[in-house]
Amino acid sequence: MRKWYEELYHDSFSSDSLLPHRAGVGLITLQTCRRRTSIFLTEQQITTRDTEMAAEKDTGMEQVTGYSDWMSRLPAELHNTTLFDVAIPGSHDSMSYDLDTQSSIVEPDALKVFSNIYYVRKVLYNWAVTQEEPITKQLDAGVRYFDLRIARKPDDTDPTRLYFYHGLYTHTDVETILTAINGWAESHPKEILILALSHFKGFDKDGEQLHSHLINFIKTLFGAKLLQRFDIPTLKSSWDKGRNVIVSYDYPANQHPEIWCKIPYFYGNSMDPAQVESKICCVLEKPRPCGFFVCGLNLTLPEDAGALRYVLCSRGNFANVTERSLPEMVQWVKQYAGRRPNIVASDVVTRDDFVSTIVQLNYKGN
Numbered sequence: 001m002r003k004w005y006e007e008l009y010h011d012s013f014s015s016d017s018l019l020p021h022r023a024g025v026g027l028i029t030l031q032t033c034r035r036r037t038s039i040f041l042t043e044q045q046i047t048t049r050d051t052e053m054a055a056e057k058d059t060g061m062e063q064v065t066g067y068s069d070w071m072s073r074l075p076a077e078l079h080n081t082t083l084f085d086v087a088i089p090g091s092h093d094s095m096s097y098d099l100d101t102q103s104s105i106v107e108p109d110a111l112k113v114f115s116n117i118y119y120v121r122k123v124l125y126n127w128a129v130t131q132e133e134p135i136t137k138q139l140d141a142g143v144r145y146f147d148l149r150i151a152r153k154p155d156d157t158d159p160t161r162l163y164f165y166h167g168l169y170t171h172t173d174v175e176t177i178l179t180a181i182n183g184w185a186e187s188h189p190k191e192i193l194i195l196a197l198s199h200f201k202g203f204d205k206d207g208e209q210l211h212s213h214l215i216n217f218i219k220t221l222f223g224a225k226l227l228q229r230f231d232i233p234t235l236k237s238s239w240d241k242g243r244n245v246i247v248s249y250d251y252p253a254n255q256h257p258e259i260w261c262k263i264p265y266f267y268g269n270s271m272d273p274a275q276v277e278s279k280i281c282c283v284l285e286k287p288r289p290c291g292f293f294v295c296g297l298n299l300t301l302p303e304d305a306g307a308l309r310y311v312l313c314s315r316g317n318f319a320n321v322t323e324r325s326l327p328e329m330v331q332w333v334k335q336y337a338g339r340r341p342n343i344v345a346s347d348v349v350t351r352d353d354f355v356s357t358i359v360q361l362n363y364k365g366n
Contacts, residue, residue, distance in 0.1 A: 067142025090145025
């Protein structure tokens with residue numbers, strides 16, 4: 001039997017291979033994101049950066065300063081490229097900014113008995129929050145893929161009300177957030193959004209009813225904006241049809257052509273950025289998957305008590321751990337542009353230049 005801290009601080013998966021992101025605890029998948037990058041850049045990196053900027057200027061590459069409508073401003077030669085081959089920034093555990101410390105503990109199971117203790121909930125909250133800004137601000141920042149983990153509160157008096165979760169439940173229910181996303185999609189018709197719904201915690205009882213209610217709500221809300229899973233979407237085909245929302249659903253829904261199957265999520269299993277880079281390289285160097293796929297920039301804590309070495313030295317929250325992370329991963333993504341990934345997901349996506357780095361990959365090699 002695992003110790004409680006082993007349950008709390010890692011996803012359970014093989015340490016020898018790169019695996020798709022699985023349903024499970026997943027509380028402490030740490031994302032590298034550049035912060036105060038100038039502190040960490042070496043002279044060689046500064047020279048490389050300046051060279052890249054000069055080359056971009058010479059080639060006439062558009063210098064985008066805002067990313068709320070970046071898809072509509074991609075070069076014309078990409079308008080007929082399948083979206084499976086476009087580099088798209090995504091957020092991991094997209095709703096974790098909204099976690100409620102007054103809610104009961106959803107996961108890990110070993111901590112549920114401590115739900116009545118505020119200190120335990122607060123520690124869990126500190127390690128479960130992976131995003132800092134609301135969904136609409138993530139959209140405004142240029143994020144187009146969202147990892148949305150769904151849960152049902154066991155004692156909710158509303159039989160079909162659902163929430164998001166990551167260790168704790170969110171304050172805001174699913175229908176409210178999806179309605180806000182729909183409003184944003186209506187005002188940005190050329191921006192293609194990918195919503196990945198998964199996990200469905202608490203669906204053991206009345207699961208079919210809950211899935212049916214949620215799917216029907218999605219179809220009614222987004223309506224004609226939904227791209228069908230039989231399509232091979234491009235920017236132009238999506239624009240021509242007036243469709244700009246893709247819903248991926250990690251539960252069989254074959255009878256609904258508007259609902260896409262689960263999108264594979266690949267990530268490494270190490271706190272060493274070099275090892276994570278190596279494993280992501282293995283994915284990018286193989287033939288591309290058929291369809292969408294996600295590369296997660298996850299630095300993952302050890303599966304044993306070694307996790308405590310990071311936790312006890314981190315001053316107690318996720319942000320302080322990521323602040324110590326070197327900007328290697330984002331720099332590596334930029335340098336690896338020759339094998340352009342599809343969706344690249346991260347935590348704290350609104351910080352610094354994560355979004356801009358991923359978007360700019362679409363300008364290289366065209």
